[in-house]
Amino acid sequence: xxxxxxxxxxxxxxxxxxxxxxxxxxxxxxxxxxxxxxxxxxxxxxxxxxxxxxxxxxxxxxxxxxxxxxxxxxxxxxxxxxxxxxxxxxxxxxxxxxxxxxxxxxxxxxxxxxxxxxxxxxxxxxxxxxxxxxxxxxxxxxxxxxxxxxxxxxxxxxxxxxxxxxxxxxxxxxxxxxxxxxxxxxxxxxxxxxxxxxxxxxxxxxxxxxxxxxxxxxxxxxxxxxxxxxxxxxxxxxxxxxxxxxxxxxxxxxxxxxxxxxxxxxxxxxxxxxxxxxxxxxxxxxxxxxxxxxxxxxxxxxxxxxxxxxxxxxxxxxxxxxxxxxxxxxxxxxxxxxxxxxxxxxxxxxxxxxxxxxxxxxxxxxxxxxxxxxxxxxxxxxxxxxxxxxxx
Amino acid sequence: xxxxxxxxxxxxxxxxxxxxxxxxxxxxxxxxxxxxxxxxxxxxxxxxxxxxxxxxxxxxxxxxxxxxxxxxxxxxxxxxxxxxxxxxxxxxxxxxxxxxxxxxxxxxxxxxxxxxxxxxxxxxxxxxxxxxxxxxxxxxxxxxxxxxxxxxxxxxxxxxxxxxxxxxxxxxxxxxxxxxxxxxxxxxxxxxxxxxxxxxxxxxxxxxxxxxxxxxxxxxxxxxxxxxxxxxxxxxx
Numbered sequence: 001x002x003x004x005x006x007x008x009x010x011x012x013x014x015x016x017x018x019x020x021x022x023x024x025x026x027x028x029x030x031x032x033x034x035x036x037x038x039x040x041x042x043x044x045x046x047x048x049x050x051x052x053x054x055x056x057x058x059x060x061x062x063x064x065x066x067x068x069x070x071x072x073x074x075x076x077x078x079x080x081x082x083x084x085x086x087x088x089x090x091x092x093x094x095x096x097x098x099x100x101x102x103x104x105x106x107x108x109x110x111x112x113x114x115x116x117x118x119x120x121x122x123x124x125x126x127x128x129x130x131x132x133x134x135x136x137x138x139x140x141x142x143x144x145x146x147x148x149x150x151x152x153x154x155x156x157x158x159x160x161x162x163x164x165x166x167x168x169x170x171x172x173x174x175x176x177x178x179x180x181x182x183x184x185x186x187x188x189x190x191x192x193x194x195x196x197x198x199x200x201x202x203x204x205x206x207x208x209x210x211x212x213x214x215x216x217x218x219x220x221x222x223x224x225x226x227x228x229x230x231x232x233x234x235x236x237x238x239x240x241x242x243x244x245x246x247x248x249x250x251x252x253x254x255x256x257x258x259x260x261x262x263x264x265x266x267x268x269x270x271x272x273x274x275x276x277x278x279x280x281x282x283x284x285x286x287x288x289x290x291x292x293x294x295x296x297x298x299x300x301x302x303x304x305x306x307x308x309x310x311x312x313x314x315x316x317x318x319x320x321x322x323x324x325x326x327x328x329x330x331x332x333x334x335x336x337x338x339x340x341x342x343x344x345x346x347x348x349x350x351x352x353x354x355x356x357x358x359x360x361x362x363x364x365x366x367x368x369x370x371x372x373x374x375x376x377x378x379x380x381x382x383x384x385x386x387x388x389x390x391x392x
Numbered sequence: 393x394x395x396x397x398x399x400x401x402x403x404x405x406x407x408x409x410x411x412x413x414x415x416x417x418x419x420x421x422x423x424x425x426x427x428x429x430x431x432x433x434x435x436x437x438x439x440x441x442x443x444x445x446x447x448x449x450x451x452x453x454x455x456x457x458x459x460x461x462x463x464x465x466x467x468x469x470x471x472x473x474x475x476x477x478x479x480x481x482x483x484x485x486x487x488x489x490x491x492x493x494x495x496x497x498x499x500x501x502x503x504x505x506x507x508x509x510x511x512x513x514x515x516x517x518x519x520x521x522x523x524x525x526x527x528x529x530x531x532x533x534x535x536x537x538x539x540x541x542x543x544x545x546x547x548x549x550x551x552x553x554x555x556x557x558x559x560x561x562x563x564x565x566x567x568x569x570x571x572x573x574x575x576x577x578x579x580x581x582x583x584x585x586x587x588x589x590x591x592x593x594x595x596x597x598x599x600x601x602x603x604x605x606x607x608x609x610x611x612x613x614x615x616x617x618x619x620x621x622x623x624x625x626x627x628x629x
Contacts, residue, residue: 080536081449084482148404155413166424169496169528175428175482184426184531207403214400216393313538313573315446315488 012057020058022050029057032373036065040143040377043387045360047380051373059368059376061361067391074350079105079179080314082347087173089352090386093132095124096330097352098177100337103258103326105179108341109319111309115260117181119301122259124168124176125328126290126297130201131160132331133287136384140280141212143377144221149212156204159197166190181308191298198291205288213281222276226367226379230274236366237358240333242383245282246274252329264296276382283331283384318345332356332384354389361390419501425526427498428481431474432522433515435461437493440468441578443537444485444494452478453485458516466580476510487530488537490576497524538574542567 012020012029022029035046044065050058070089074082086101087094099121106113113121134157138150161171166187168174176183212218230246232238243250251268253261269285271278311317319341327336333355340349364383371379415421423429435458445453455470463469472485472494486494494514499521504510515522545561546552552559563571 077449080484081447084449084480084484162424165427167426169424169426169428169483170481173480178536187424187426210400211404214397216397216401219393219397308534311536313576314536315443315576316573 012052020050022058028052034376035062040380042139042360042380042385045385045387045390047364047368047376049368049373049376054372054374056368056371056373056376059365061364061390063360063387063391066388070392071350071352074347076346078314078345079317079319079347082350083178084173084175086352087175089388089392090330090354091172091388092135092386093128093331094173095128095177096328096335097337098175099125099259100326100328100335100352101339101350102177102179103328104324104337104339105319106309107324107326108322108339109179109317111180111311113181113309114306116185116302116305117307117309118259119297120182120185120307121177122261122264123294123297123301124164124174124182125259125330126293127160127164129290129331130287130294131157131164133283133290134160134201136283136331136381137208137212137280137287139381140276140378141208141218143381144218146212146215146218149208152204152207156201159200163190163194163197166193178308180311181306183307185303185307194294194298198294202288202291205284209284213277213284219277221375221378222280222382224273224275225375226276226279226371226382228274228363228367232363232366236363238333238363239355239358240329240331240384241269241279241282241286242333242359242363244268244286245271245279247272250334252327252334256327258326258328260297260300263300264293266293276378279382279384286331316345318343327353330355332359332386332389352389352392354386354392356385356387356389359383360385360387423498423500423526425498426528427496427500427526428483428528429497429500430476430502430519430521431485431514432495432497432524432527433472433513434493434495435471435515437491438471438515439466439491439493439578439580440470441490441576441580442468442470442472443488443490443576443578444472446576447484447488449482449484450478450480452476452480456513458513466582468578468580471513471516473511473513477507483528483530484536486528487534488576489530490537490578492530492532495527495529497521497527499524499527537576538570541574542571 012022015021024031030051032049032051033046034049035041036044038046041047046062046065048060048062049056068088070085073085077085082101083098086097089097102113134153138153141149164174165171167190168176168183228238228242228246230248233243233246233248239250247270249268249270252258253266254268266289269282269289271282321341321343323338323340325336325338327334329335334353335355336353338349338351338353339347342348360380360383364380367379368376440455442455445455452475453472455468456473457469458471461467461469461471483496486496502519512519542563544563547557547559547561
């Protein structure tokens with residue numbers, strides 16, 4: 001980007017079928033693999049770059065390094081046995097998988113999770129969102145050489161992992177949202193410790209704001225770079241902060257409220273410039289909004305009542321024939337589960353709609369053309385993708 | 393771009409005067425009271441039903457004979473051996489445990505040179521966390537194996553005191569389905585197992601009275617769930 005030149009004479013011509021005519025033997029072009037083991041890549045994936053000088057003329061996303069076949073595994077497991085698997089589809093923010101799977105199963109089996117469980121679910125989803133954004137901010141800054149931001153956000157994330165640990169019994173794979181409800185209520189003294197954690201996160205975010213967002217280097221390399229054209233949003237299925245940074249207020253929490261979001265006061269955070277800087281800033285402000293949402297949830301949630309609905313025996317649980325699609329707004333965009341049942345004790349088909357699939361494949365391959373090699377990492381991180389979602 | 397953008401990053405230097413935030417002694421950090429750590433099993437309470445083995449989606453649990461525990465009525469004599477190379481700490485085994493003998497401690501650190509030692513029988517192979525009080529325990533009011541036993545109707549004492557009519561009235565079809573659904577097929581004799589076996593061995597003609605046969609399901613037993621729509625449109629969940 002910094003070396004971008006409007007002189008297109010160095011670029012390959014297009015063939016009749018639309019593909020580029022790249023003659024590697026000419027010595028003019030070079031194949032360069034970024035990933036799968038590379039600090040400038042988001043997780044275990046890689047991008048096959050064709051470069052001309054410092055400029056990328058073509059990029060292809062390659063995945064497969066993480067493929068464990070979650071969707072297929074679930075077809076041979078009972079409905080309750082799928083519950084420990086789904087969280088692994090997204091490591092930094094696993095709770096949306098647990099929620100969407102549980103909601104889909106409940107929808108098809110006609111089970112209603114208790115109100116208290118819905119508040120608990122909203123709480124854990126917002127906690128996970130903060131964790132995901134903290135990890136993102138560290139990665140975005142690190143991709144541009146600001147290593148200290150990642151250390152600060154990792155500290156703040158660790159505090160939130162402590163809250164997860166005392167609430168759910170695990171730090172990373174919480175396995176807390178069972179079909180029918182949640183496993184347990186809040187531990188004693190949780191509110192006070194959570195408030196202390198939220199204050200520490202707010203303090204950290206103030207430092208991040210001063211050092212990352214008011215930073216000449218960061219601005220120089222992100223303002224006006226990696227712009228997503230608002231016209232692409234529907235073409236590519238762009239959702240979440242990537243869409244909101246382009247000025248389109250897409251947010252499933254507001255558009256199709258689930259759980260208890262009708263009872264919470266919030267407005268989707270939007271930006272207008274749609275560049276890397278704006279996307280980072282939208283996520284920073286969205287993180288602070290989640291802090292506010294957690295405070296609202298803790299103030300409003302009921303402290304007594306059932307946490308799980310009356311369930312049939314999970315060992316023999318058969319769900320009538322049907323299909324459903326449930327969705328939620330995760331930190332990357334719309335997360336969805338399409339579940340088909342055939343009346344047996346196993347899911348007939350599970351399809352996970354992870355937002356990373358559209359953002360890291362089609363969108364990235366389009367945006368990566370014409371940018372400088374050194375900006376590939378920043379661009380990729382700015383789309384906030386998690387590879388396990390791509391290859392479920 | 394402004395002067396602030398040039399100067400503001402230098403505020404990071406203030407951290408030189410802050411105390412470190414790292415954990416001073418990470419190896420001895422106690423886990424949360426609900427932490428899902430290494431398993432504990434009260435082998436006297438355990439009946440070796442094998443339900444934990446059935447529900448484990450990783451195949452991490454095998455029921456094995458244990459020296460000193462004999463097979464007897466109501467006890468298979470087997471105890472769960474857990475392979476921690478496979479365990480994913482989901483605690484479904486704890487949730488499903490019929491006698492609540494299986495629990496999880498909040499211990500998560502254990503170092504051994506021999507990988508085979510990470511496959512052991514909790515409660516039999518002694519570990520340092522065997523007496524740990526904290527850790528994940530399934531709440532007593534939550535069961536994932538069906539609700540409480542359906543009560544079988546009996547004649548009132550006033551009626552049966554001077555009569556030879558059968559006192560126990562038996563289950564209705566719906567009650568029998570619910571009761572059979574509670575069976576975990578452990579192979580150990582109990583009242584529920586008898587109901588379940590009778591239900592499984594029966595034919596559709598005997599399961600349902602002739603008058604209700606037309607409307608009754610002809611497939612295998614199904615849990616009593618609320619009616620659902622055949623196909624659902626996309627929803628907000």
